[in-house]
Amino acid sequence: MTKFTDLNLNPKVLKAIEEAGYETPTPIQEGAIPPALEGRDVLGIAQTGTGKTASFTLPMITLLARGRARARMPRSLVLCPTRELAAQVAENFDTYTKHLKLTKALLIGGVSFKEQEALIDRGVDVLIATPGRLLDHFERGKLLLTGVQIMVVDEADRMLDMGFIPDIERIFSLTPFTRQTLFFSATMAPEIERITDTFLSAPARIEVARQATASETIEQGVVMVKGRRRDREGSTKRKVLRALIDAEGDKCTNAIIFCNRKTDVDITAKSLKKYGYNAAPIHGDLDQSQRMKTLDGFRDGSVRLLVASDVAARGLDIPSVSHVFNFDVPSHPEDYVHRIGRTGRAGREGKAITICSARDEKALDAIEKLIQKEIPRLDNPVQAEPAEAEDKKPEKKSRASTRKDEGKKDKPAKDAASTDKPAKEKRGRGRGRRDEGGPAVVGMGDHLPSFIALSFDERRAG
Secondary structure, three states: OOOHHHOOOOHHHHHHHHHOOOOOOOHHHHHHHHHHHOOOOEEEEOOOOOOHHHHHHHHHHHHHOOOOOEOOEOOEEEEOOOHHHHHHHHHHHHHHOOOOOOOEEEEOOOOOHHHHHHHHHHOOOEEEEOHHHHHHHHHOOOOOOOOOOEEEEEOHHHHHHOOOHHHHHHHHHHOOOOOEEEEEEOOOOHHHHHHHHHHOOOOEEEEOOOOOOOOOOEEEEEEEEOOOOHHHHHHHHHHHHHHHHHHHHHHOOOEEEEOOOHHHHHHHHHHHHHOOOOEEEEOOOOOHHHHHHHHHHHHHOOOOEEEEOHHHOOOOOOOOOOEEEEOOOOOOHHHHHHHHOOOOHHHOOEEEEEEEEHHHHHHHHHHHHHHOOOOOEEOOOOOOOOOOHHHOOOOOOOHHHHHHHHHHHHOOOOOHHHHHOOOOOEEOOOOOEEOOOOOEEOOOOOOOOHHHHOOHHHHHHO
């Protein structure tokens, strides 16, 4: 069995790894670290939770151990799709560089430009950034990328899929042609892979698991919800969610609940708190300080249920998540793999339950096709509610039928003798109406209101 000591890493890096409690590299680490140390480009593909971050941080630290950074010219660059993932990568560097004098800077939104500029001015060995904030600093003239020796694109498919292609192409054009490039991702669709061919030169392709597969340690299930009214679907699903959490009992030590929309994240978190659950929301519209505070609370256990948008689905390393609940079926099948990959990490067991409404069945079929297995159907813990009168939608009527009904209300009640007349009537083309065998009715017939027969003076006097 391969150990970290067999990978030719810097002795001080090995010491930090040992202090962190790791002895044996994961398959992606074992496959990616050697070619990265040789200076080759690397394309790493592995399911989430397999240790991709250390696959590039460890060789980078070893390669950068010698040398010194110059002001405003970082020696390496790590691009991440989200602020949270960038912050996590920075934490990894802190862990593994504790015995080395390497400097780093984190460029993400929600943080003061001046603080970040001060770090860049002193010179950094490792620059970790989101594309937007990186280009902001470059356009301000505060940053040069001509000294980048190693460039990493983390969660490459997500970076490209989120519309960062123009930014990434521009950033690559600002770095030296001789740079070493590392791409790491959980999925790599064929069309995305064609784009990576532009950025990598004869890469070592490391694929340790079939693409878009979920860990075998994760128990999966789906609850089908059939609502009669679409406007009550959210309420029904929230009721099912609470029942699922309660059914898991003490087994659910903590959980991430994923919603497709930011508004649903807020509504679901608020609803859970209303019913006494320890829950907090996290999505892209929240302040960075609030997002980091919520994540820290989830890590230390002060927050039990983290209600999140897909901003938290990629790359966040929270080792001991017992459950994942998909409040919504993700629109993109690949996102399902990333979501449920938040549990069952590092060999632990986990459970992922998805709530699926009738209109999400096509998306569920696409997920099962991607992972090449059927997700077991679970019993709905909430009994179907009896049909209520208020749930029935009123029948829509045309304007003509509405006027007809109103006309009926205005007509005087028929006397008992009228019941003997035939119900069927024939209508002529003119204004008159002829009952069967009777004379044509002209104008208002016998029902002329008496006030019409009065003269103007008589009506005025009355």
